[in-house]
Amino acid sequence: LSALVSQSDRELGHEALKDLAPSVHWIGEKTGQNNHVIATSLAMKIDEERYALTVAIDHSADLYALQDIIRSVANHLLETGPLAKPTEG
Numbered sequence: 843l844s845a846l847v848s849q850s851d852r853e854l855g856h857e858a859l860k861d862l863a864p865s866v867h868w869i870g871e872k873t874g875q876n877n878h879v880i881a882t883s884l885a886m887k888i889d890e891e892r893y894a895l896t897v898a899i900d901h902s903a904d905l906y907a908l909q910d911i912i913r914s915v916a917n918h919l920l921e922t923g924p925l926a927k928p929t930e931g
Contacts, residue, residue, distance in 0.1 A: 849870055849871055849872050849873075851871065851872075851873050852868075852871075853873070853905065854871065854873055854882040854884070854905060854908055854909060854912065855868055855871040855882055855884035855886070855895075855909075855912055856868045856871070857909055858908075858909035858910070858912035858913045858916070859886060859912065859913065859916055862913065862916055862917070862920070863920055865888060865889045865920070866886065866887070866888050866916055866920065867886060867887040867888075868884070868885075868886055869884070869885035869886055869887055869892070870884065870885050871883060871884035871885070872884075875901060876901070877901065878900065878901050879898050879899070879900065879901055880898070880899060880901050880903070880905070880908060881896065881897060881898035881899070881908075882896070882897055882908065882912075883895070883896040884896075884912070886916065888916060888919050888920060889924075891919075891925075893919065893925075895912065895915060897911050897912060897915075899911070
């Protein structure tokens with residue numbers, strides 16, 4: 843988590859999440875690319891839950907496609923709630 847928070851690159855995950863609901867918070871991310879792949883690993887908080895997400899796509903795709911994937915996952919979590927429900931007892 844500290845490695846993600848210390849990064850200053852905000853081009854992918856931060857941009858993807860910045861206009862979503864007030865309950866969505868970008869925590870940090872690490873981006874990277876080579877000749878074949880562009881990727882980001884990011885941490886985000888939605889309501890009270892923290893999530894880590896890694897997205898990698900073929901380098902021929904643009905940054906907007908990667909942002910759209912991140913935004914879609916965050917929207918899904920907003921609509922459906924946490925991935926794991928707390929257990930009772």
